[in-house]
Amino acid sequence: MATAESRLSEVRGRAVSAQAFERAALATIGLLWLVVVTGGLVRLTASGLGCPHWPTCEANGGLAPPANYHSIIEFSNRVISGIAMLAAVVTAWLAFRTARLPRAARWAAVAAALGTVAQVPLGAVTVAFDLNPLLVMSHFLLAMAVLASAAFVTFHAVALARCGGAGKADWGRLAQAAWLAVAAGLVLVTTGAFVTAAGPHAGASDRPIERLGNFYDAAWLHVRGAVTFSVVFVVVAVLLWRRARGSLAQRLALAGVVLTLCQLMVGEYQYRNGLPWGVIAVHVAIAATLVVTVVTIASMVLYQRGVDPPGSPERG
Secondary structure (H helix, E strand, C coil): CCCCCHEEEEEEHEEECCHHHHHHHHHHHHHHHHHHHHHHHHHHHHHHHCCCCCCCCCCCCCCCCCCCCCHHHHHHHHHHHHHHHHHHHHHHHHHHCEEEHHHHHHHHHHHHHHHHHHHHHHHHHHHHHHCCHHHHHHHHHHHHHHHHHHHHHHHHHHHHHCCCCCCCCCCCCCHHHHHHHHHHHHHHHHHHHHHHCCCCCCCCCCCCCCCCHHHHEEEEEEHHHHHHHHHHEEEEEEHHHHCCCCHHHHHHHHHHHHHHHHHHHHHHHHHHHHCHHHHHHHHHHHHHHHHHHHHHHHHHHHHCCCCCCCCCCCCC
């Protein structure tokens, strides 16, 4: 019968260093960001049915896509998504072998992994139903939700590797406001998906693709979502400026405000210029970056990491 000391030694032998987990989490969130951006390109370049078969691209089961740009774009997104799925699963596995990682971070890593795995059958169903707008929306929104979960995991990975851990959560008013900004951001992304589902970029050009609802009604709702998010996020930025001037969270909030302004200007430009697909692709990339930024700020505020100004004795 194994002794307690031998069992402890065995567990330590399987343990993963905080630095290794940090590298895995950073690689995963980078890949998941690419999944969102390349997925947007698939939709905007009308390449959604460039590969009519799943998971391969050709009917005969060949792995290489046909030599046309629609197939190459869609198949590239599938390859990146597959690598991201493996990375997310590995990160979730490592999360349970990393000492002192909070339970919330471990289960967030599991949620991110399950979400990326779920994208595989969801993608197959989306192609099988000729890019039904509700399915395409679900595909995109799941990718954004997974990205948000990965941002939370990455915050904890970096805090553990560089500061010894995130510490205890403190749900003060600033933390509540910051997580309200996260919720408002995800609602904003959802209303944006409705705009795309009703807009001219159906995702494929070789057959009629069903659209969802009225574009102008969806845009009306999206604009109000943008205003709501902007107000909430600016309030968080102002509170950080007043309470934690010079801190990492305050600087990151300033960067988030700049990103938000850029996003508003890009959105206005694309609306007034016939929704050019290249501009919308930039819009999607900024949206994905904002999701990561806002979740990171909210995590910093909740755990008071990166909130203490320079020179503070509590700064980790």
